[in-house]
Amino acid sequence: MFSIKGLNKSYDTNKVLNDIDFHIDKGEVVAVIGPSGSGKTTLLRCLSFLEKADSGRIVIDETGEEYDMHSASHAEIRSVRRHMGFVFQSFNLFKNMTALGNCMEGLVTARHMKKEEAEDKARAMLEKVGLSDRMNHYPDELSGGQQQRVAIARALSLDPDLILLDEPTSALDPELTIEVLDTVRKLAKEGTTMIVVTHEMSFAKEAASRIVFIEDGEIVEDGLAEEFFENPSEERTREFLNRTGT
Ligand SMILES: Nc1ncnc2c1ncn2[C@@H]1O[C@H](COP(=O)(O)OP(=O)(O)OP(=O)(O)O)[C@@H](O)[C@H]1O
Ligand SMILES: [Mg+2]
Numbered sequence: 001m002f003s004i005k006g007l008n009k010s011y012d013t014n015k016v017l018n019d020i021d022f023h024i025d026k027g028e029v030v031a032v033i034g035p036s037g038s039g040k041t042t043l044l045r046c047l048s049f050l051e052k053a054d055s056g057r058i059v060i061d062e063t064g065e066e067y068d069m070h071s072a073s074h075a076e077i078r079s080v081r082r083h084m085g086f087v088f089q090s091f092n093l094f095k096n097m098t099a100l101g102n103c104m105e106g107l108v109t110a111r112h113m114k115k116e117e118a119e120d121k122a123r124a125m126l127e128k129v130g131l132s133d134r135m136n137h138y139p140d141e142l143s144g145g146q147q148q149r150v151a152i153a154r155a156l157s158l159d160p161d162l163i164l165l166d167e168p169t170s171a172l173d174p175e176l177t178i179e180v181l182d183t184v185r186k187l188a189k190e191g192t193t194m195i196v197v198t199h200e201m202s203f204a205k206e207a208a209s210r211i212v213f214i215e216d217g218e219i220v221e222d223g224l225a226e227e228f229f230e231n232p233s234e235e236r237t238r239e240f241l242n243r244t245g246t
Helices: 040-047 074-081 099-109 115-128 142-155 174-189 202-205 225-230 234-241
Strands: 001-013 015-025 030-035 055-060 065-068 085-087 163-165 194-199 212-213 218-224
Touching: 001 040, 015 040, 030 040, 030 202, 040 163, 040 194, 065 074, 074 085, 085 202, 085 212, 099 115, 099 142, 115 142, 142 163, 142 174, 174 194, 202 225, 212 225, 212 234, 218 225, 218 234
Parallel strands: 030 194, 030 212, 085 163, 163 194
Antiparallel strands: 001 015, 001 055, 055 065, 212 218
């Protein structure tokens, strides 16, 4: 579905991503794991053009579209982003809008959908993440886990081909983490294509089809989840898994 080729990114003299090649197919759930500072967030930010790469290309297989990650125009960036939804650590909801309003916003403004139609769609997505009874609440009136599920519903409502999640549970208490991970797990079972950066190894093990392990800005190992955890081929991966008690 998506390929990245030769992605490089530095901040001043700090080389954060070093010649990354990466591919994701439709229906795959890829967990990106690795030590703090290894470049995971930067990878998602470059992929979604929130950060400008120094070099690299992104290819959308289905359409043959190919974009330069350094010099893509605003119009090109918009067309890549139409394929993607984002879920951030910090939810990023509009405080002055209800859960329903947050999920309708992009449909009405970016997709020019009629209000009634947008509302139907937003309601369906909030139901999917288990928030039928919280649609008319504002973010302040929702728990962290509920806010994050609104953020997931908002991403889903735009029908993206790929959803990028950057540590969706890191700001949450353990019991709220469970409800968000359950939601992501459900989406995975339904075949939603996702890249999830996570520190939750047991979740990665069970929900992801593939694991990408990044260290020092390089993909050290990229493999099927089962093989990755049972029989990692790289010494650096084994060390990381030992350190994290996996
Ligand atoms: N805007 C920025 N300006 C300068 N350096 C940055 C910037 N963003 C990230 N970095 C640096 O890039 C490196 C990779 O950061 P990144 O946030 O991608 O790591 P990460 O793998 O997501 O870490 P964590 O697991 O802690 O979230 C770090 O050394 C970080 O300090
Ligand atoms: Mg990060």
